[in-house]
Amino acid sequence: MTSIAKPPVRHPGLQKNALGLTRRDYEGAMSTLCAGCGHDSVTSALITAFWEMDIPPHRAAKMSGIGCSSKTTAYFMRQSHGFNAVHGRMPSVATGANAANRSLTYVGISGDGDSLSIGLGQLCHAIRRGLRLLYVLENNGVYGLTKGQFSASADVGSTAKRGEPNLQPPIDPVLLALSLGATFVARSFSGDKDELIPILKAGLAHNGFALVDVISPCVSFNDHEGSTKSYRYTREHAEEVAPVDFIPLRREITAQSAEGTAMSVTMHDGSTVRFRRVKEGYDPTDRDAAYAYVRHAQERGEIATGLLYLDERGFEMHASNRTVSTPLVDVPFASLCPGRAALDELMEEFR
Amino acid sequence: MQPTNVSDPKYYHRVVDCQWACPAHTNVPEYIRLIAQGRYTESYLLNRETNVFPGILGRTCDRPCEPACRRSRVEGKPVAICRLKRVAADHKDEVQAMLPAVPAKKNGKRVALIGAGPSSLTVANDLMPLGYEVSLFEKHERAGGLMRVNIPSFRLPESVLDEEVGYILNMGVDARFGTPVESMRRLLTEGFDAVFVGSGAPKGKELDVPGRWDAPSQIHIGIEWLANVHFGHVESIGKRVLIIGVGNTAMDCCRTSRRLGGTDIKVVARRSRPYFKASPWELEDAEEEGVQIVENHAPKRFVTENGVLVAMEFERLEWTTDASGKQRSSVIETVAIPADAVILAIGQENAFPWIERDIGIDFDQQGMPKVDRGTMQSSRPGVFFGGDAAWGPENIIWAVAHGHEAAISIHNHCQGIPVEDRPPQGMTLASSKMGMHAWSYSNDYSPAARTSMTHAELSTRFSTLSVEVELGFDAEQTAREVERCLNCDIQTHFTANLCIECDACVDVCPVNCLTITANGDEVDLRTRLSAPAENLTQALYASAELPQTSRIMVKDEDLCLHCGLCAERCPTAAWDMRRFDLLQPYAGRPAGSARSLPLAAVSA
Numbered sequence: 024m025t026s027i028a029k030p031p032v033r034h035p036g037l038q039k040n041a042l043g044l045t046r047r048d049y050e051g052a053m054s055t056l057c058a059g060c061g062h063d064s065v066t067s068a069l070i071t072a073f074w075e076m077d078i079p080p081h082r083a084a085k086m087s088g089i090g091c092s093s094k095t096t097a098y099f100m101r102q103s104h105g106f107n108a109v110h111g112r113m114p115s116v117a118t119g120a121n122a123a124n125r126s127l128t129y130v131g132i133s134g135d136g137d138s139l140s141i142g143l144g145q146l147c148h149a150i151r152r153g154l155r156l157l158y159v160l161e162n163n164g165v166y167g168l169t170k171g172q173f174s175a176s177a178d179v180g181s182t183a184k185r186g187e188p189n190l191q192p193p194i195d196p197v198l199l200a201l202s203l204g205a206t207f208v209a210r211s212f213s214g215d216k217d218e219l220i221p222i223l224k225a226g227l228a229h230n231g232f233a234l235v236d237v238i239s240p241c242v243s244f245n246d247h248e249g250s251t252k253s254y255r256y257t258r259e260h261a262e263e264v265a266p267v268d269f270i271p272l273r274r275e276i277t278a279q280s281a282e283g284t285a286m287s288v289t290m291h292d293g294s295t296v297r298f299r300r301v302k303e304g305y306d307p308t309d310r311d312a313a314y315a316y317v318r319h320a321q322e323r324g325e326i327a328t329g330l331l332y333l334d335e336r337g338f339e340m341h342a343s344n345r346t347v348s349t350p351l352v353d354v355p356f357a358s359l360c361p362g363r364a365a366l367d368e369l370m371e372e373f374r
Numbered sequence: 375m376q377p378t379n380v381s382d383p384k385y386y387h388r389v390v391d392c393q394w395a396c397p398a399h400t401n402v403p404e405y406i407r408l409i410a411q412g413r414y415t416e417s418y419l420l421n422r423e424t425n426v427f428p429g430i431l432g433r434t435c436d437r438p439c440e441p442a443c444r445r446s447r448v449e450g451k452p453v454a455i456c457r458l459k460r461v462a463a464d465h466k467d468e469v470q471a472m473l474p475a476v477p478a479k480k481n482g483k484r485v486a487l488i489g490a491g492p493s494s495l496t497v498a499n500d501l502m503p504l505g506y507e508v509s510l511f512e513k514h515e516r517a518g519g520l521m522r523v524n525i526p527s528f529r530l531p532e533s534v535l536d537e538e539v540g541y542i543l544n545m546g547v548d549a550r551f552g553t554p555v556e557s558m559r560r561l562l563t564e565g566f567d568a569v570f571v572g573s574g575a576p577k578g579k580e581l582d583v584p585g586r587w588d589a590p591s592q593i594h595i596g597i598e599w600l601a602n603v604h605f606g607h608v609e610s611i612g613k614r615v616l617i618i619g620v621g622n623t624a625m626d627c628c629r630t631s632r633r634l635g636g637t638d639i640k641v642v643a644r645r646s647r648p649y650f651k652a653s654p655w656e657l658e659d660a661e662e663e664g665v666q667i668v669e670n671h672a673p674k675r676f677v678t679e680n681g682v683l684v685a686m687e688f689e690r691l692e693w694t695t696d697a698s699g700k701q702r703s704s705v706i707e708t709v710a711i712p713a714d715a716v717i718l719a720i721g722q723e724n725a726f727p728w729i730e731r732d733i734g735i736d737f738d739q740q741g742m743p744k745v746d747r748g749t750m751q752s753s754r755p756g757v758f759f760g761g762d763a764a765w766g767p768e769n770i771i772w773a774v775a776h777g778h779e780a781a782i783s784i785h786n787h788c789q790g791i792p793v794e795d796r797p798p799q800g801m802t803l804a805s806s807k808m809g810m811h812a813w814s815y816s817n818d819y820s821p822a823a824r825t826s827m828t829h830a831e832l833s834t835r836f837s838t839l840s841v842e843v844e845l846g847f848d849a850e851q852t853a854r855e856v857e858r859c860l861n862c863d864i865q866t867h868f869t870a871n872l873c874i875e876c877d878a879c880v881d882v883c884p885v886n887c888l889t890i891t892a893n894g895d896e897v898d899l900r901t902r903l904s905a906p907a908e909n910l911t912q913a914l915y916a917s918a919e920l921p922q923t924s925r926i927m928v929k930d931e932d933l934c935l936h937c938g939l940c941a942e943r944c945p946t947a948a949w950d951m952r953r954f955d956l957l958q959p960y961a962g963r964p965a966g967s968a969r970s971l972p973l974a975a976v977s978a
């Protein structure tokens with residue numbers, strides 16, 4: 024907690040986006056997280072991503088579960104919709120919301136505990152379902168909110184604050200998502216906004232489930248010597264495999280030099296993801312290769328970061344369900360729920 | 375950029391915009407905080423330390439601090455720094471006992487001061503406690519200089535002037551009133567160890583246009599006329615009054631005319647408003663009293679009929695900017711404005727008829743003495759100048775600043791130390807952290823608009839010349855205004871090796887002051903910060919390399935609210951809010967040594 028709310032005055036030189044809004048118009052309540060928590064940086068990166076994407080705050084929905092990470096939906100875009108679900112259940116609630124109103128932009132914020140322990144099944148099925156959601160997993164290797172117990176993402180040998188090592192093998196959300204058929208899989212670091220922001224933007228544009236695993240250090244319970252999710256450890260071991268730039272459709276391609284770009288991928292809506300660099304021998308469009316690379320990096324003790332796998336066509340729930348293109352909330356009640364007679368007629372078909 | 379050296383007092387001093395802009399470097403934010411705490415006496419004494427006349431200046435200061443105030447760059451108008459100073463003066467307790475003591479045993483050195491204006495009085499204030507014997511020569515019967523004879527009492531009550539001038543005279547100054555110095559040569563033979571010339575710029579400028587001498591009893595020189603009003607030689611003026619010129623003197627002349635019977639008063643200026651020398655608040659005060667401001671009129675001639683002034687003719691001008699950017703005027707027409715009296719307020723000049731030109735005191739072609747900007751010394755060792763006498767008309771606070779510097783020089787001179795040896799400034803820097811998220815200052819931001827001063831009713835104002843117009847701030851107004859101050863002396867102090875580069879400070883800063891980035895030169899850095907750093911008058915702070923990535927922390931000082939949020943969100947206390955205190959040296963008192971500190975008042 025800070026002693027005061029953020030003063031309302033702004034820098035007069037603040038840039039405005041296409042909606043005439045500044046970054047500050049995308050802020051939320053003051054954070055109550057510990058000072059220096061990686062999650063606050065992720066919040067700030069999200070603010071920038073939504074602002075740069077010109078997404079009207081009132082057309083976005085922020086979904087979350089329980090945990091310090093899940094609390095952060097309160098700290099950005101105060102004008103957006105939001106739902107704080109029970110622990111690990113955000114994907115189901117997000118599915119419901121998205122089913123009812125596909126016209127909103129959905130962002131889900133979760134933690135490694137919320138996603139990989141209690142909510143693991145929920146996460147798996149949301150991926151399989153192709154829920155159109157930017158899923159930000161703020162990964163600190165611990166249950167921060169409940170004071171630092173190891174989570175399912177803690178590495179073997181990583182020590183708790185008091186010194187005892189973790190013995191159980193970790194679940195890597197990136198490998199999990201790759202194996203479950205996710206079409207957008209990325210990993211980044213809260214302390215590297217240059218890498219993180221374009222990934223978040225690309226994830227928002229992706230037509231399907233976009234998983235972004237963000238190493239987001241817990242300064243209070245997991246930033247010590249011996250931790251493998253600390254600021255220092257992450258900086259020393261992160262290996263930028265596939266950092267990207269995101270170029271929305273309406274921006275002129277000439278605006279940014281393509282020089283040095285390793286590879287360009289056009290997304291379903293015409294926007295472009297440019298791989299700033301791709302590690303030699305790495306192909307971010309080859310699922311098996313990506314899987315193998317990330318595994319090997321792990322064995323070398325390195326953390327592969329960047330947009331690790333992208334299938335630009337995406338896979339999306341409404342498409343596979345062949346839902347009407349009009350958001351269900353906008354479908355007149357009479358056609359959404361045509362009544363007893365229509366139901367009976369339908370049932371007849373199955374007799 | 376090289377890492378900023380914050381142990382040089384200049385760096386943090388510059389951040390305190392008001393204090394930096396004040397010629398005497400008054401510690402504004404600290405005195406405002408003391409007022410906020412109701413510690414008026416301490417606030418007064420802190421003021422007095424640097425500016426010597428808080429009560430006088432709290433009413434009359436030209437306030438160079440206010441245009442500099444950071445608050446006006448952030449939101450709204452500057453903090454009412456000057457009028458808060460008056461609050462301290464209005465509400466202080468008895469301070470006589472807390473003023474610097476004067477030793478009974480003198481140091482054997484004698485100093486002559488010429489003129490009893492604020493510059494000389496400051497020299498006396500600084501030298502008396504050191505044991506100097508100070509003789510003050512003043513042609514008038516009382517001390518104060520222009521503060522007494524020119525600044526009207528409806529702006530500066532006599533009692534306030536008497537009190538603050540009294541504190542100095544009562545130190546045992548050998549005041550020789552009614553004693554004009556008529557020959558510097560003679561004075562120099564009287565065995566003084568040093569002489570300070572604080573005789574001001576006593577001559578009002580003439581306007582040599584046709585008819586000037588045709589009706590002398592109706593045409594006045596502003597500063598002489600104001601002095602005559604002060605001495606009671608002038609008690610009335612005609613109904614229709616024209617004031618020529620639009621500086622400070624003009625403002626006092628028009629408002630004084632209003633009180634002496636003038637009903638139709640016009641201040642006539644050659645230029646348009648943006649070019650006026652008078653401050654906007656002075657113009658406002660005059661207009662509130664029904665004075666009309668006439669722009670773009672150049673005086674052409676006085677119109678007299680049978681030896682009586684009836685009008686003045688002006689050329690109405692239009693100003694254009696030529697290709698080279700120079701302003702040029704062309705005459706549109708000639709107009710006559712009826713008048714019963716005209717007051718010329720077009721400036722002041724220096725005059726030193728009493729200083730012989732062959733006694734080693736050099737003058738330039740304009741008749742101004744050659745004075746060293748740093749030491750205030752003339753070409754004759756041991757003779758110093760200050761105030762309006764040094765470089766022409768300025769204001770009270772500059773006169774005070776000159777007085778302090780001259781006192782240091784005089785002390786050096788008398789102690790056999792080269793006058794160029796200026797004692798250095800010092801600083802203290804102390805954390806204002808009181809607890810987890812508690813600071814020893816009010817760090818919340820107040821969006822309140824600047825408090826305006828309450829004025830006496832127009833009807834009562836004109837009854838006597840000396841009714842003070844400004845009523846001062848009441849408790850509520852004071853409480854509101856003090857909170858507008860951003861506490862710019864509470865510095866954001868950074869310790870690079872503690873930073874873990876979590877970005878919390880960068881993200882929380884409401885005005886985008888902070889950036890962690892790769893080092894570069896300043897011009898380059900200014901373009902790639904969280905927000906563009908376009909105000910080149912404001913410093914960029916650059917840290918040493920950060921431990922984890924070797925990038926640096928950069929802070930653009932320009933708009934910092936000193937809200938402390940960066941420090942509150944920093945997990946490692948790499949940012950801390952530290953109170954900066956500029957320690958200034960005075961004559962015989964190196965920076966940081968015995969001060970008539972506010973704390974003295976607490977124990978008393």
Ligand SMILES: Cc1cc2nc3c(=O)[nH]c(=O)nc-3n(C[C@H](O)[C@H](O)[C@H](O)COP(=O)(O)OP(=O)(O)OC[C@H]3O[C@@H](n4cnc5c(N)ncnc54)[C@H](O)[C@@H]3O)c2cc1C
Nearest residue numbers: 489491492493513519520554555573574761762768769770
């Ligand atoms: C009408 C008017 C209004 C002003 N209003 C303001 C204001 O609101 N705020 C502000 O900051 N400034 C104001 N000023 C300017 C300010 O008053 C002066 O800048 C300031 O007083 C200069 O101080 P000083 O010490 O140089 O000498 P002065 O105040 O000029 O005093 C010089 C003294 O020396 C005496 N003297 C001169 N020659 C001799 C001699 N040969 N022997 C003995 N004594 C001599 C004079 O009688 C006088 O008392 C105003 C000026 C004028 C004219």
Ligand SMILES: Cc1ncc(C[n+]2csc(CCOP(=O)(O)OP(=O)(O)O)c2C)c(N)n1
Nearest residue numbers: 090091092110134135136137165166167168
């Ligand atoms: C059903 C249920 N079980 C357990 C808890 C206790 N609990 C609260 S937060 C949390 C773990 C959160 O960990 P993570 O998602 O990693 O968030 P972090 O605080 O680390 O960001 C747990 C187990 C709960 N709130 N509800």
Ligand code: SF4
Nearest residue numbers: 057060091167241242
């Ligand atoms: S406990 Fe850890 S995760 Fe939770 S707010 Fe504090 S630093 Fe962040």
Ligand code: SF4
Nearest residue numbers: 883934935937938940
């Ligand atoms: S005190 Fe810190 S957070 Fe507040 S405005 Fe200044 S730099 Fe920004």
Ligand code: SF4
Nearest residue numbers: 873874876877879944
């Ligand atoms: S909050 Fe503190 S540790 Fe974090 S980047 Fe800022 S100064 Fe460094």
Ligand SMILES: [Mg+2]
Nearest residue numbers: 134135165167
């Ligand atoms: Mg966690």
